[in-house]
Amino acid sequence: MSRGWKNTLKYSQVTPRADYLNRRQLMAGAVAMGFAGPAMAQIATVPSRYSTSMPPNSFEDVTTYNNFYEFGTGKDDPAKNAHTLTVDPWSVKIDGMVDNPGNYDLADIIGGATMEERIYRLRCVEGWSAVIPWVGFELSNLLNRVGVQSGAKYVKFETLVRPEEMSGQKRKLLQWPYVEGLRLDEAMNPLTILATGLYGNELPNQNGAPLRLVVPWKYGFKSIKSIVRISLVSKEPLNTWQQENAREYGFFSNVNPNVDHPRWSQATERPLGGGLFSKRIPTEMFNGYGDQVAAMYTGMDLEKFY
Ligand SMILES: Nc1nc2c(c(=O)[nH]1)N[C@H]1C(S)=C(S)[C@@H](COP(=O)(O)O)O[C@H]1N2
Ligand SMILES: [Mo]
Numbered sequence: 001m002s003r004g005w006k007n008t009l010k011y012s013q014v015t016p017r018a019d020y021l022n023r024r025q026l027m028a029g030a031v032a033m034g035f036a037g038p039a040m041a042q043i044a045t046v047p048s049r050y051s052t053s054m055p056p057n058s059f060e061d062v063t064t065y066n067n068f069y070e071f072g073t074g075k076d077d078p079a080k081n082a083h084t085l086t087v088d089p090w091s092v093k094i095d096g097m098v099d100n101p102g103n104y105d106l107a108d109i110i111g112g113a114t115m116e117e118r119i120y121r122l123r124c125v126e127g128w129s130a131v132i133p134w135v136g137f138e139l140s141n142l143l144n145r146v147g148v149q150s151g152a153k154y155v156k157f158e159t160l161v162r163p164e165e166m167s168g169q170k171r172k173l174l175q176w177p178y179v180e181g182l183r184l185d186e187a188m189n190p191l192t193i194l195a196t197g198l199y200g201n202e203l204p205n206q207n208g209a210p211l212r213l214v215v216p217w218k219y220g221f222k223s224i225k226s227i228v229r230i231s232l233v234s235k236e237p238l239n240t241w242q243q244e245n246a247r248e249y250g251f252f253s254n255v256n257p258n259v260d261h262p263r264w265s266q267a268t269e270r271p272l273g274g275g276l277f278s279k280r281i282p283t284e285m286f287n288g289y290g291d292q293v294a295a296m297y298t299g300m301d302l303e304k305f306y
Contacts, residue, residue, distance in 0.1 A: 078206035099147030135197030181237035
């Protein structure tokens, strides 16, 4: 795998939203015309046709209201506490049913992939939602490079365990490490990305630096943060929330307004940024990504496979 990727921008250098949107248009033009110069290298992502047309939330919203139990259960805990995490150096172990298992440097994980900007909707199972411009690449790119063997049916992901830097892990809030899983076809779907940034810059720690999954048609908890291990396995992995409460959380966790959580309705959502009492909007089947993903679930009873 090729080397050479180096992300030098810090998120403190991030531009306000209006500038960002302007710059995004500029960049789209620059890339299309083929003269993105060195000064622009860090943000030279390809704008993606998979992006939603909804306007993104503010950088402030999506980096101060987070779920990342490794740093506490409060929505503001990750922003307050995640600065303690060392994200460089970072390596990811790839194992199980693959041709090229190993411990890979982050640079090797990213090397060779086309970085894209994907503006995706994220819908948390708790009822809030956000529109986030991610920087990332298709998970299928990495899986193809490591070589998935024929016995592999699922992909299992694990978050770092490092209680000295992840204050929430000093308590047994969840069983650590945080674990997630996808069926192989879900993992290979072009919508599924590994993100390394947002708003054209490095991923802030509270959003899962330096590498997190984004699966936009599933509830937010499937999008596991700060990944250190990716395993190709034959059996459906037991994910963290299913392990905590299998009655409330399943393996698939597809966004579905017709299947309620046992303790609350999933029919509507509250977009971040409008204030706590802002108007709720209807939640869409597969979070609005049905055209690209519904076919994977034909014939499945989505009330049973929630
Ligand atoms: N390791 C880990 N990943 C995680 C979580 C977590 O607690 N730990 N929370 C999940 C949940 S419930 C949501 S809604 C999203 C939130 O992502 P964001 O904070 O970047 O918006 O991260 C997901 N990934
Ligand atoms: Mo969530």
